[in-house]
Amino acid sequence: MRPKTDEGGRSWWRDQLGLAAETPSARLSADAIYLLGYMTSKAFDLGSVETDTFFDLEDHDGDFSFRWTHPRFRLKVPDRLPFVTLRFASLPASNRLTLRGAGHAIDVELPNGWQTLDLPTFEADEIEFEVGTVFSDGGVERGVMLRDALFHADENRHRRLFARHQNAVRNAAEYRAGVVVLETAPPRIRITTSKTCNIANEKACVYCAWDFTKDLERGSPDQTPEFLARMGRYFHDAMSVTDCSYGEVPLERHFEDVLVVTTEFDRNFEFTSNGQMLSPKVRAKLLGKAARVHVSIDSANAEGYRRYRDHRFDLIVRNLRALCEERKAGGKLPQVFVSFIVMRSNRDEVADFMRLMADVGVDRVTFRDLYREPSINGLRAIHYGYSFDYETERLSRPELEVVGGQCLALGDELGLSTILEWREFSRNVSPAVDKAPICSEPWQTAYLLNRGIMPCCYGRDPIATWETIDQSDLEAGIKAALNSAPMQELRRDLAAGRLGSYCEKTHSCPIVKARMAEDEEAKLAAE
Ligand SMILES: C[S@@+](CC[C@H](N)C(=O)[O-])C[C@H]1O[C@@H](n2cnc3c(N)ncnc32)[C@H](O)[C@@H]1O
Ligand code: SF4
Numbered sequence: 001m002r003p004k005t006d007e008g009g010r011s012w013w014r015d016q017l018g019l020a021a022e023t024p025s026a027r028l029s030a031d032a033i034y035l036l037g038y039m040t041s042k043a044f045d046l047g048s049v050e051t052d053t054f055f056d057l058e059d060h061d062g063d064f065s066f067r068w069t070h071p072r073f074r075l076k077v078p079d080r081l082p083f084v085t086l087r088f089a090s091l092p093a094s095n096r097l098t099l100r101g102a103g104h105a106i107d108v109e110l111p112n113g114w115q116t117l118d119l120p121t122f123e124a125d126e127i128e129f130e131v132g133t134v135f136s137d138g139g140v141e142r143g144v145m146l147r148d149a150l151f152h153a154d155e156n157r158h159r160r161l162f163a164r165h166q167n168a169v170r171n172a173a174e175y176r177a178g179v180v181v182l183e184t185a186p187p188r189i190r191i192t193t194s195k196t197c198n199i200a201n202e203k204a205c206v207y208c209a210w211d212f213t214k215d216l217e218r219g220s221p222d223q224t225p226e227f228l229a230r231m232g233r234y235f236h237d238a239m240s241v242t243d244c245s246y247g248e249v250p251l252e253r254h255f256e257d258v259l260v261v262t263t264e265f266d267r268n269f270e271f272t273s274n275g276q277m278l279s280p281k282v283r284a285k286l287l288g289k290a291a292r293v294h295v296s297i298d299s300a301n302a303e304g305y306r307r308y309r310d311h312r313f314d315l316i317v318r319n320l321r322a323l324c325e326e327r328k329a330g331g332k333l334p335q336v337f338v339s340f341i342v343m344r345s346n347r348d349e350v351a352d353f354m355r356l357m358a359d360v361g362v363d364r365v366t367f368r369d370l371y372r373e374p375s376i377n378g379l380r381a382i383h384y385g386y387s388f389d390y391e392t393e394r395l396s397r398p399e400l401e402v403v404g405g406q407c408l409a410l411g412d413e414l415g416l417s418t419i420l421e422w423r424e425f426s427r428n429v430s431p432a433v434d435k436a437p438i439c440s441e442p443w444q445t446a447y448l449l450n451r452g453i454m455p456c457c458y459g460r461d462p463i464a465t466w467e468t469i470d471q472s473d474l475e476a477g478i479k480a481a482l483n484s485a486p487m488q489e490l491r492r493d494l495a496a497g498r499l500g501s502y503c504e505k506t507h508s509c510p511i512v513k514a515r516m517a518e519d520e521e522a523k524l525a526a527e
């Protein structure tokens with residue numbers, strides 16, 4: 001039996017994850033890049049900071065600030081610290097970045113999208129970067145979208161982040177090539193650290209497939225920090241970690257430790273909550289953490305909320321207000337996002353909901369629609385005296401688009417970042433290059449949920465269950481499950497440009513819905 005805590009009081013999993021003692025570091029956020037140039041004006045020509053190195057500060061969907069770099073850009077190295085962590089996005093499907101300093105150079109491949117890369121500075125006074133494939137916008141050439149740079153002396157951090165990035169580069173190549181057996185670990189993982197929920201303890205929310213999910217979860221392992229450490233490279237190499245529990249993550253006794261391990265080396269941890277558990281104690285654990293909390297609300301007032309959930313609407317708004325206020329002192333972390341399922345009975349509440357959330361001070365509102373899945377389709381229920389008819393509540397795509405258009409317009413007016421999930425998902429997982437598989441999920445995201453291993457967030461039937469996974473060697477067990485015969489078949493179909501049998505029955509998936517609508521149109525046109 002492995003010891004979970006050593007004599008010094010440090011946990012075994014902390015050592016496994018290499019959570020190191022504090023080392024010197026200096027962070028420069030995108031907002032501070034101009035300041036850096038200003039403070040080090042001996043090395044920087046301020047005019048060149050403005051015109052040759054960086055473009056103006058921009059806002060990424062209300063999420064964080066960044067600056068486009070020019071194809072070549074420079075950074076001054078404070079105290080000649082030996083490493084730099086860069087958080088940035090590269091837009092071409094694949095790219096290269098060269099860093100030069102003190103007569104040395106390193107050249108790395110870049111995948112597409114937001115990423116974290118740690119490079120040596122060669123202890124130079126100043127380092128210069130060159131972006132291989134420039135992004136051309138209206139004849140203006142740009143390099144990468146730089147969010148921040150952290151100079152540091154933590155060799156362990158450097159090793160871990162560099163390995164993570166190399167894995168992501170190789171994974172992106174496997175996806176583009178449509179490889180069916182993955183050698184790499186998917187750079188995004190979904191986990192489930194909670195199985196219990198305070199609302200379900202009384203009466204589950206009316207649209208929640210609670211009983212169905214709990215049946216699937218029976219016999220699955222508890223995803224403790226120790227369990228996560230045993231996932232090996234499937235945990236270490238993940239660039240982002242999202243908790244998809246049917247439950248309340250802050251209720252778990254390991255919550256604080258989970259926060260520590262999942263946010264190791266600036267990694268982002270996301271989870272969804274009903275918001276009722278965001279007590280002062282829980283908020284204190286979250287403040288300053290690289291976490292993103294999604295709070296599900298679905299109504300603009302207490303009575304509306306009760307129709308679907310329970311009587312604690314005012315408590316959630318109070319918790320959210322307090323969290324948004326308290327985090328101001330912690331670098332505006334955690335990020336606070338709220339979600340709203342648009343239904344027939346609440347579509348008239350979206351404007352009031354958005355005004356309330358703008359007033360509360362959340363970072364973003366996300367609108368989504370009701371899932372379409374066999375375990376819940378056709379549901380009719382009475383919930384706290386209100387009748388709920390699942391099929392009547394579901395809005396058609398044109399109806400959703402009308403509401404969505406109003407949400408986006410109001411979001412602009414209120415200066416509130418607004419996302420329509422039914423549009424966003426396809427955009428995020430669709431191929432960035434021709435001939436790549438039509439959906440990236442089974443390559444780039446591992447759904448290691450206690451309800452089983454799923455190929456994507458819309459999948460409901462597990463591809464593999466925990467009974468079939470070798471848990472004495474969890475890393476090998478996960479590799480086998482992610483490359484099992486059904487997973488290979490699913491990838492083979494997507495790589496060939498078609499939906500296989502698993503996808504075809506996954507009617508909640510926006511890609512599947514779009515394909516089915518196209519087929520329907522083609523059929524009608526042929527008649
Ligand atoms: C299952 S909950 C678990 C997390 C947390 N207990 C909560 O309610 O936010 C995760 C998300 O699924 C959403 N959800 C639950 N049932 C749904 C359904 N039938 N259709 C669409 N979304 C649903 C919830 O609103 C929530 O945002
Ligand atoms: S709070 Fe979340 S997990 Fe709990 S019953 Fe409601 S939707 Fe389901």
Ligand code: SF4
Nearest residue numbers: 439456503506509511
């Ligand atoms: S159902 Fe298929 S196409 Fe849709 S997200 Fe899942 S794997 Fe991708």
